[in-house]
Amino acid sequence: MQHDLQLRAAVRAIYDACYPSEDWAPTGFDEAERYRTIHYRQAVDAALEAKAVLASPAGQLTLFAGQ
Template identity: 70%
Template sequence: MQHDPLLRASARAIYDSCYPSEDWAPVGFDEAERAGTVHYRQAVDAALQARGIFAAKGEQLPLFAAA
Protein backbone atom coordinates (compact mmCIF):
# COMPACT_ATOMS: atom_id res chain seq x y z
CA MET A 1 0.00 0.00 0.00
CA GLN A 2 3.05 2.25 0.07
CA HIS A 3 2.45 3.18 -3.57
CA ASP A 4 -0.95 4.70 -2.68
CA PRO A 5 -0.36 7.36 -0.02
CA LEU A 6 -4.00 8.50 0.02
CA LEU A 7 -5.28 4.99 0.68
CA ARG A 8 -2.63 4.49 3.38
CA ALA A 9 -3.56 7.79 5.04
CA SER A 10 -7.23 6.81 4.95
CA ALA A 11 -6.46 3.41 6.48
CA ARG A 12 -4.38 5.09 9.20
CA ALA A 13 -7.20 7.52 10.03
CA ILE A 14 -9.69 4.68 10.26
CA TYR A 15 -7.29 2.55 12.34
CA ASP A 16 -6.57 5.40 14.75
CA SER A 17 -10.27 6.21 15.10
CA CYS A 18 -11.40 2.63 15.63
CA TYR A 19 -8.45 1.48 17.73
CA PRO A 20 -7.45 4.57 19.75
CA SER A 21 -5.54 2.78 22.48
CA GLU A 22 -3.95 -0.49 23.55
CA ASP A 23 -7.33 -1.45 24.99
CA TRP A 24 -8.56 -1.83 21.40
CA ALA A 25 -5.44 -2.94 19.50
CA PRO A 26 -2.14 -4.15 20.91
CA VAL A 27 0.05 -2.11 18.53
CA GLY A 28 0.01 1.17 16.64
CA PHE A 29 -0.68 1.52 12.92
CA ASP A 30 2.91 1.20 11.68
CA GLU A 31 3.55 -2.03 13.57
CA ALA A 32 0.12 -3.38 12.61
CA GLU A 33 0.95 -2.64 8.97
CA ARG A 34 4.27 -4.48 9.20
CA ALA A 35 2.65 -7.47 10.89
CA GLY A 36 -0.51 -7.43 8.78
CA THR A 37 -2.74 -7.71 11.85
CA VAL A 38 -6.47 -8.24 11.60
CA HIS A 39 -6.97 -4.68 12.86
CA TYR A 40 -4.82 -3.34 10.02
CA ARG A 41 -6.59 -5.46 7.41
CA GLN A 42 -9.97 -4.25 8.66
CA ALA A 43 -8.85 -0.61 8.43
CA VAL A 44 -7.57 -1.14 4.88
CA ASP A 45 -10.82 -2.84 3.88
CA ALA A 46 -12.80 0.07 5.31
CA ALA A 47 -10.61 2.56 3.40
CA LEU A 48 -11.12 0.62 0.17
CA GLN A 49 -14.88 0.52 0.73
CA ALA A 50 -14.99 4.26 1.44
CA ARG A 51 -12.99 5.00 -1.70
CA GLY A 52 -15.42 2.92 -3.72
CA ILE A 53 -18.41 4.74 -2.25
CA PHE A 54 -16.95 8.16 -3.02
CA ALA A 55 -15.99 7.10 -6.53
CA ALA A 56 -19.46 5.67 -7.19
CA LYS A 57 -21.03 8.96 -6.13
CA GLY A 58 -18.80 10.81 -8.59
CA GLU A 59 -16.89 12.57 -5.85
CA GLN A 60 -13.58 14.03 -6.90
CA LEU A 61 -10.98 12.75 -4.46
CA PRO A 62 -8.09 15.13 -3.87
CA LEU A 63 -4.63 14.11 -4.97
CA PHE A 64 -1.78 14.90 -2.65
CA ALA A 65 1.70 15.33 -4.01
CA ALA A 66 4.39 13.37 -2.21
CA ALA A 67 6.59 15.68 -0.20
Protein backbone atom coordinates in the same frame (compact mmCIF):
# COMPACT_ATOMS: atom_id res chain seq x y z
CA MET B 1 -0.34 0.25 0.23
CA GLN B 2 3.12 1.84 0.15
CA HIS B 3 2.53 3.26 -3.35
CA ASP B 4 -0.92 4.76 -2.75
CA LEU B 5 -0.21 7.44 -0.18
CA GLN B 6 -3.80 8.70 -0.09
CA LEU B 7 -5.18 5.24 0.60
CA ARG B 8 -2.51 4.62 3.24
CA ALA B 9 -3.46 7.90 4.93
CA ALA B 10 -7.11 6.83 4.90
CA VAL B 11 -6.20 3.46 6.42
CA ARG B 12 -4.19 5.19 9.14
CA ALA B 13 -7.07 7.57 9.91
CA ILE B 14 -9.53 4.68 10.17
CA TYR B 15 -7.11 2.61 12.24
CA ASP B 16 -6.45 5.46 14.66
CA ALA B 17 -10.16 6.28 14.97
CA CYS B 18 -11.23 2.68 15.55
CA TYR B 19 -8.27 1.58 17.66
CA PRO B 20 -7.24 4.68 19.64
CA SER B 21 -5.35 2.87 22.41
CA GLU B 22 -3.87 -0.42 23.53
CA ASP B 23 -7.27 -1.25 25.01
CA TRP B 24 -8.54 -1.61 21.42
CA ALA B 25 -5.49 -2.93 19.57
CA PRO B 26 -2.20 -4.31 20.88
CA THR B 27 -0.01 -2.28 18.49
CA GLY B 28 0.22 1.12 16.88
CA PHE B 29 -0.43 1.65 13.18
CA ASP B 30 3.16 1.25 11.94
CA GLU B 31 3.66 -2.08 13.66
CA ALA B 32 0.18 -3.28 12.67
CA GLU B 33 0.97 -2.41 9.06
CA ARG B 34 4.33 -4.17 9.21
CA TYR B 35 2.82 -7.40 10.59
CA ARG B 36 -0.51 -7.11 8.71
CA THR B 37 -2.55 -7.63 11.86
CA ILE B 38 -6.29 -8.26 11.74
CA HIS B 39 -6.86 -4.71 12.97
CA TYR B 40 -4.81 -3.33 10.09
CA ARG B 41 -6.57 -5.55 7.53
CA GLN B 42 -9.95 -4.39 8.83
CA ALA B 43 -8.89 -0.75 8.44
CA VAL B 44 -7.70 -1.49 4.88
CA ASP B 45 -11.05 -3.09 4.04
CA ALA B 46 -12.90 -0.08 5.47
CA ALA B 47 -10.73 2.36 3.48
CA LEU B 48 -11.26 0.42 0.25
CA GLU B 49 -15.03 0.37 0.80
CA ALA B 50 -15.06 4.10 1.56
CA LYS B 51 -12.99 4.80 -1.54
CA ALA B 52 -15.46 2.86 -3.71
CA VAL B 53 -18.45 4.68 -2.23
CA LEU B 54 -16.85 8.10 -2.61
CA ALA B 55 -15.81 7.35 -6.21
CA SER B 56 -19.28 6.33 -7.37
CA PRO B 57 -21.71 9.05 -8.48
CA ALA B 58 -24.46 7.51 -6.34
CA GLY B 59 -22.22 7.59 -3.27
CA GLN B 60 -21.40 11.26 -3.42
CA LEU B 61 -23.49 13.68 -1.43
CA THR B 62 -25.33 16.31 -3.36
CA LEU B 63 -26.62 19.46 -1.73
CA PHE B 64 -29.79 21.00 -3.09
CA ALA B 65 -30.61 24.63 -2.43
CA GLY B 66 -33.67 25.03 -0.24
CA GLN B 67 -33.80 21.46 1.01
